[in-house]
Amino acid sequence: MIRKETLLKEMNEHRKTIRVATWKAFKRNKISLLSLIVILSVSALSTVGIVYSPYNPYQPNFSGALMPPSLAHPLGTDWLGRDILSRLIAGGKYTLGLAFVAILIGATIGTFLGLASGYYLGLVGTIIQRVSEIFLILPTLIIAALFAAVLGTGLLSTLLAIAIPTIPVYAKLVHSAALRVRNEDYVEAARLLKKSGPYIMFNHILPNILHVVIVQTTYYMGTGILTVSALGFLGLGVPSPTPEWGTMVGDAKDYIFSYPFVVFIPGILIAVVVVAFNILGDGLREALDPKLRRLL
Amino acid sequence: MLEAVVNRMLQAIITFIGVILLVFFLIRVLPGDPARLIAGFEARPEDVQNLRHLLGLDKPLPLQFVDYMLSLLKLNLGISYKTGGPVLNEILARLPYTAELAVVAEAIAVFAGVSLGIIAGLKPRSFAGYLVSIFGIIGSSFPSFLIALLLIWVFAVQLHVLPAFGAGSIQQLILPAITLALLLTGNIARLVKSSVIESLSTNHVTTAMAKGLSDEKIIFRHILRPALSPVITIIGIQFGSLMGGAVITETIFGWPGIGRLMVDSIFSRDFMLLQGIIVVFAVIFLVVMISVEILQTIIDPRYKEVYKMK
Amino acid sequence: MKLLEVEDLSVEYHLPQGKVKALDNVNLTIDKGEVVGVVGESGSGKSTLAHAVIRLVKPPGKIVEGRILFNGKNILELSDEEIRKIRGKEISMIFQDPSSYLNPVYPVGFQVAEVYEAHENTNMRKLNGEVVSLFKKVRITDSEVRVGSYPHELSGGMKQRILIAMAIALKPKLLIADEPTSALDTTIQAEILSLLNELKEEYSLSILFISHDVGVVSEIANRMIVMYAGKVVEEGPAKRIVEEPLHPYTKALVLATKTTRKKKLFSIPGTPPDMLNLPKGCPFHPRCPYAKDSCKEWSYRMIRNHEGGVACAIYENTGSS
Numbered sequence: 001m002i003r004k005e006t007l008l009k010e011m012n013e014h015r016k017t018i019r020v021a022t023w024k025a026f027k028r029n030k031i032s033l034l035s036l037i038v039i040l041s042v043s044a045l046s047t048v049g050i051v052y053s054p055y056n057p058y059q060p061n062f063s064g065a066l067m068p069p070s071l072a073h074p075l076g077t078d079w080l081g082r083d084i085l086s087r088l089i090a091g092g093k094y095t096l097g098l099a100f101v102a103i104l105i106g107a108t109i110g111t112f113l114g115l116a117s118g119y120y121l122g123l124v125g126t127i128i129q130r131v132s133e134i135f136l137i138l139p140t141l142i143i144a145a146l147f148a149a150v151l152g153t154g155l156l157s158t159l160l161a162i163a164i165p166t167i168p169v170y171a172k173l174v175h176s177a178a179l180r181v182r183n184e185d186y187v188e189a190a191r192l193l194k195k196s197g198p199y200i201m202f203n204h205i206l207p208n209i210l211h212v213v214i215v216q217t218t219y220y221m222g223t224g225i226l227t228v229s230a231l232g233f234l235g236l237g238v239p240s241p242t243p244e245w246g247t248m249v250g251d252a253k254d255y256i257f258s259y260p261f262v263v264f265i266p267g268i269l270i271a272v273v274v275v276a277f278n279i280l281g282d283g284l285r286e287a288l289d290p291k292l293r294r295l296l
Numbered sequence: 297m298l299e300a301v302v303n304r305m306l307q308a309i310i311t312f313i314g315v316i317l318l319v320f321f322l323i324r325v326l327p328g329d330p331a332r333l334i335a336g337f338e339a340r341p342e343d344v345q346n347l348r349h350l351l352g353l354d355k356p357l358p359l360q361f362v363d364y365m366l367s368l369l370k371l372n373l374g375i376s377y378k379t380g381g382p383v384l385n386e387i388l389a390r391l392p393y394t395a396e397l398a399v400v401a402e403a404i405a406v407f408a409g410v411s412l413g414i415i416a417g418l419k420p421r422s423f424a425g426y427l428v429s430i431f432g433i434i435g436s437s438f439p440s441f442l443i444a445l446l447l448i449w450v451f452a453v454q455l456h457v458l459p460a461f462g463a464g465s466i467q468q469l470i471l472p473a474i475t476l477a478l479l480l481t482g483n484i485a486r487l488v489k490s491s492v493i494e495s496l497s498t499n500h501v502t503t504a505m506a507k508g509l510s511d512e513k514i515i516f517r518h519i520l521r522p523a524l525s526p527v528i529t530i531i532g533i534q535f536g537s538l539m540g541g542a543v544i545t546e547t548i549f550g551w552p553g554i555g556r557l558m559v560d561s562i563f564s565r566d567f568m569l570l571q572g573i574i575v576v577f578a579v580i581f582l583v584v585m586i587s588v589e590i591l592q593t594i595i596d597p598r599y600k601e602v603y604k605m606k
Numbered sequence: 607m608k609l610l611e612v613e614d615l616s617v618e619y620h621l622p623q624g625k626v627k628a629l630d631n632v633n634l635t636i637d638k639g640e641v642v643g644v645v646g647e648s649g650s651g652k653s654t655l656a657h658a659v660i661r662l663v664k665p666p667g668k669i670v671e672g673r674i675l676f677n678g679k680n681i682l683e684l685s686d687e688e689i690r691k692i693r694g695k696e697i698s699m700i701f702q703d704p705s706s707y708l709n710p711v712y713p714v715g716f717q718v719a720e721v722y723e724a725h726e727n728t729n730m731r732k733l734n735g736e737v738v739s740l741f742k743k744v745r746i747t748d749s750e751v752r753v754g755s756y757p758h759e760l761s762g763g764m765k766q767r768i769l770i771a772m773a774i775a776l777k778p779k780l781l782i783a784d785e786p787t788s789a790l791d792t793t794i795q796a797e798i799l800s801l802l803n804e805l806k807e808e809y810s811l812s813i814l815f816i817s818h819d820v821g822v823v824s825e826i827a828n829r830m831i832v833m834y835a836g837k838v839v840e841e842g843p844a845k846r847i848v849e850e851p852l853h854p855y856t857k858a859l860v861l862a863t864k865t866t867r868k869k870k871l872f873s874i875p876g877t878p879p880d881m882l883n884l885p886k887g888c889p890f891h892p893r894c895p896y897a898k899d900s901c902k903e904w905s906y907r908m909i910r911n912h913e914g915g916v917a918c919a920i921y922e923n924t925g926s927s
Contacts, residue, residue, distance in 0.1 A: 130310075130311075130314065131314070133311055133314075134311055134314035134315050134317075134318055135318075137311055137315060137536075137578060137581050137582065137585075138315065138536070138574070138577065138578065138581070139536035139537055139539055139540035140540065141540035141541075141543060141544075142539065142540055142543065142558070142574065142577060145543065145558065145559070145562060146319065146322065146570070146574065147322075148562070149561075149562040149565075149567070149570060150322050150323060150325070222436070222437060226437075226439055229439055229441075230439060230440070230441065230544055233439070233441045233544065234543070234544065234547060234559055235563075236559070236562060246439070246441075249439075249441060249442070249445070250441070253441075253445060253548070256445055256448060256449055256453060257453055260449050260453070263445055263449075264442075264445070264446070264449075267439065267441070267442040267445060268442070270439050270442065271437060271438045271439060271442055274436075274437040274438070274439070275433055275437040275438075277437075278433070278436050278437050279433075497664070498706065499701065499703065499706040499707045500706065500707055500708055500709040500710075502657075502662060502664075502701070502707065503701070503707045503708065503709070503717075503769070503772075504709070504720070505662055505693065506660060506662060506693055506694060506698065506699040507693065507694040507698075507720055507721045507724055507772065508690050508691060508692070508693035508694035508695055508721070508724045508725055509690075509694075509720060509723075509724045510690065510724065511686075513720075513724070517709075517712075517720075518709055521711055522709070522710070522711055595711070
């Protein structure tokens, strides 16, 4: 028994060393660190936006419409005189929040299915893989639009329109990652010890492929935000007057000839956040890659 | 080889049937009476009933699916709920526009991406190297509507050199094509860059140098040609995002292609048309995928081995 | 008559972890028609030497010092175009792993024809006959068919024959063979060696033959050079080195080869040196059974006589051997 405890202790020590090394490798990359800061601050503002924004994001004020940025309205006002900054702060919970929840749901289900199909190779695995392929053949936006069409516009349908196409992406990714580790000694050992399938899946396979999932999720947050805002832009997502950022761009696009800032401010914000997620993804991938870490 | 191709086709057909199943049942689950939509809200109930019978909408779902599959074999995609005309005709009328846009955009992207990637691959720390990163970020992270609107703002609003809207002339093609190309260029450039770097360090390039081949021949024959096959793969993969991007781009630029037709069909709840469009998309994607695989075997003889192994 | 003279050649690799001196003041000569073998463990710099002779050292490697005289001309001072004209025509090279040194996407005949194209401006289409007869020369069976094969369709020995065909196509004066048999089975090894021996006679080729295997080198080389950690530690007639090695490292190498032949594994004690942190003094002293304390202070010096030399402290007090 003592041996087992020492082993466990050693394993925890080892994991801790890896965590420290990963953080060190990540910290070295200043641009990814900056991206993390951008993401955290935008997320913090969006969280604040659930309860507070400087102005009412919905209340029109026709006398103050289309004002360029000023002290009172740092990002100006739109064609109804609504404060753009307030709308962005209030809209974060839609754009970021929806993408986050949808990806979380899709990633969880997809990871579970991928683990199952990677561990039980038989018929179950084949079915999961075949169904995934059907989804993967069509571009994300087109599947999302299809779901939006069927379910109508709104929060829940946008959520599903993004979550459902995410499932097969993760199922496929986790499946192939699981295939790579399923024949490793520690999995074999657990199997000889007659551990149950789910136990092996979650305790032996998942921890060893988790880095793949984490990196993918960081990238996919970017994709999710792009899809939420594209649906919003097309009028198939969260409907106006909700200040979802893509919806804001879509509603404002006719003002491009006269008041371009109304269009570009939310548009550029989306780009900045997605760029941050993608750079963060690159940084995490490098920091988490065991092969690259060995070189450090 | 032939057996492998036939096998691949069969796989593709199964996937294709899967896509139709998915779209078909998804659309049928939703509330709403297509017959009522087509007949109009003023129509008498018995007319609606007749129409429903005529369209086969009163049959059980599995039977409707079989009917749809059978009519697909006759290239019949059904009747548009909105116009009452054949869905296929509406799609065929719009398809050339999307094809034109897609081909021009892909051509621009391949040309720009490959040349940029080569220069950056040969000199990673040059200006071209940074351009590759910038295009990569734009392509992977910028919403396509933002790219489109920025281009409109610069070239139509500020410089007045290109029209912001419409289709028919070359000038009107430029901005939407560049928008789509910008989504793809970075990806191609990044890939070409890394495969040039990889190919530079391969041993057969050392052999080519040891033979006394000229630099041009080494670059074109021994570095670029092996670096080319991933480009073909990525063109196949990108075709999906090209079509996704086309939905947004066509809507913004008023380009009368199949992407905009899709958005219109959603708004008018013309689900027969929507279903037809997705079926056509699926056919295009599968054809592109298989063509890419066949092209690969021609360019890189090693792929033949892969086929043999399968 | 000297064909190749390498004088004080030094090559450095600038790695993120530090600077590695892959070649440290190496001297070497090859006469016309002579076969010189270079032996050493991996990392000894022998392969870098092979590449340096036709200026194919790749970054981060850099030739920092020395001269390479080929027919009296310093190769290191030639323009890119001048060196290109020498490569493949006057000096050619064959490599260790024939699979990776052939381009997978072209038929092998085409790749051989490229040598003619590079130097004689011949139209590729007219070359088929010459390539076929070249294939026959290196004893490739069914040569008419084989010219159209792709590398992945051929065996390792066959691929090495194709690289050899490429190398001898223009009857060069010097052939650099970088471990040409190491990746092959023993029987194929012998075939390739006898082929090289034959070609040497027929074309009066000079060969710089690189290998980690003293036995293989002794079958083809007239003279032998032993390298350790970027330096030449022993030099002399091949026969003498195999029969009476002087340097402790050479002794170990010879012993290793003999025992390996008897299917007993024997490797030189200790690990090859860390090129980033070479031991002080004689780099071999941590592994040397004859090492004395003074070896840690020893500075490199080659004791020469008319037919070779050795760089070891043991022989310094007694003069040359």
